[in-house]
Amino acid sequence: MKLKKTVLLGAIIAGLLGSSLASANEEQFIGLPSYRVGPYAAGGSGLFGGWIDYMQLVNERDGGVNGVKLSWEECETEYNNARGVECYERLKKKGSTGNSVFQPVSTGITYSVLEKVAQDKIPMVTIGYGRTDAADGRVFPWVFPMITTYWSQASAIVNYMGQKEGGMDKLKGKKIGLLYHDSAYGKESHAIMDKLAAKHGFEVIKIAVAHPGNEQQSQWLQIRQAKPDYVVLWGWGVMNPTAIKAAAKTGFPREKLIGVWWSGAEEDTIPAGPAAKGFVAAGFNVAGANYPVIADIKKHVYGKNKGNMEDKTRVGSVYYNRGVVHGIITVEAIRKAQEKYGKGKALTGEQVRWGFENLNLDDARLKALGATGFLPPLKITCADHEGPGKVKFQQWDGNQWKVITDWVDSDRPLVRGMIEESAAAYAKEKGIKPRDCSKES
């Protein structure tokens, strides 16, 4: 009997020890479909480097999120849709609770897995790319095109032009060139620019550039002939430096060439050399290493030789900081979800989705994270999966990006109206009944 009791007690102690050990070893898995080789490797290595460094910072400095260490695995997509889907499938069951979140960093891959994420109950976060109307969370509960969408960006760019001209009414009669990558990504700008042109009375001159965009002489001759007041550069990859150089060649002022956030990185300006001086670009994150969060990464991650970037001079670059933004949003959503589902626990994708949908990065929280001014304050709700829709504008001074504005708003009522209209059409086509957000908790 005594022996039986001892064995039972031993088993209980072992069980308790085991469970506490298991708790101490809890890990939250994040699958990273990265692209470090291939045509877009230069941007990919910076973005995923920043993202991983931030997660490493949380592990090293804080011991994880409430004690839950972050773990991750990269899967190389080469920015290719088929590989992206393969990576999605490969990563979704990894980790003790499966993949917490899928962030494809590719509009093509986003579309390819749009329906899969809902079936697998894995939230998909598309920061600054992807399907714009997915910002309507009632129709797309599993997709989060956060911070700002392409439509908000286009609207903010027009607002910036209005500011420069001394008022939105001054845009009447102006000509705005839209030099776009001839792809679904580039054409995403058309509808919103047409609406804005009708509202403010300017003319949009749309000029397509065939992929990859390494030859733009004819486009810039057309621009010279049309004499626009501004040109919006909606480019990607080699198209950007080529456009900047061609602008210089045709004498178009770089201060009036406004790039989107996929045109406004060091990778776009450095190859253009002195021609890029004065070029302006929008961004939902800024460049620079003078932020406490970056200082912490240098201290706690690079100080321990655990940094991901081979070229440390890129820490603080546009793509690197964008990766840090991805890291912040992911970690904060996990932290938020733990408040509901239990601190110190590894969560499922479904639980993390709730964290994204209730994310609130206000000024105080951004300050605590050392990221004031680094990204705009962000509040996500059941209906609004986008958030602020704001951008800052940066100007290339010949050596680095300098922030030249505060956060510039988009035309929220116009953009939101378009989002809801488009999402409703999608819901009708797919037979989706939009969620009633008043019933969500």
Add this chain to the structure above:
Amino acid sequence: MQFFIEVLVGGLLSGVMYALVALGFVLIYKASGVFNFAQGAMVFFAALTFVGFQEVLPGWLGLEADSGVVFWLAFLLAFIAMIVLGIATERIVLRPLVNQPHITLFMATIGLTYVVEGIAQMTWGANVRGLDLGIVDEPIAWLMDNYEIGVSKFDLFAAGVAASLVALLALLFQYTKVGRALRAVADDHQAALSIGIPLQTIWRVVWAVAGFVALVAGMIWGARNGVQFALTFTALKALPVLILGGFTSVPGAIVGGLIIGASEKLAEVYVGPFVGGGIEGWFPYMLALAFLLFRPEGLFGEKHIDRV
């Protein structure tokens, strides 16, 4: 009219840039009958190696980064790297495939593309680099002021380089012993072998010369758009040039380049707006296809006659 001339001249000068890349294809095709799919990757590899050495040499030798010594030493080292790549390709890829069907060799060069791209990025990293050749890409002021025609100084410089390269290659082919051997190999491998021409040496020479052409093309394209992976896409611009000019003709590459360059720019400017624009990407291919119907061997290519 001025605008038309500007588009036309700009197109012709762009065509020369395409021809620079096409030359590399022609050289290898002439000597070995292989369509070298890896030519675009070689352009990327060469340019990246050049700027890579430009970055590391000042540290190694304690020289100023913008000194002429660094430039020419980097050029020399990049050329040596291209020769080594050419020899390695002959040894590892081509030699085991002697007497295999051309399609096998072609497939091997597809594999080679990935290897070359991978080695380049593994060695020098994936960062995008600028490349300054000291020639500004701006219009000639005199033409602009007097006729309002913008012709880029850089494009003219590129045209001069291409013309010099063609002259150099023509001299090499016509007046040197190696050149005669190259032509003999191009005409008939077996006949060349039977009179004692070392096929493997010739192949190594050809790949090295193609490497040199890739280096020059890579530097010019790199100076224009930055040294980045997109340099591999320059091969896409060279394909219609080859179809038009013929795979075996050096002058054909130049003439083909001029026709493609001029026609794609004129089409983009004058036809593009009616069909939504962005036709530059596919228009040269359509033109080349139409051309194939009437002259399958290209403008200057050798007519292929089979005995029945």
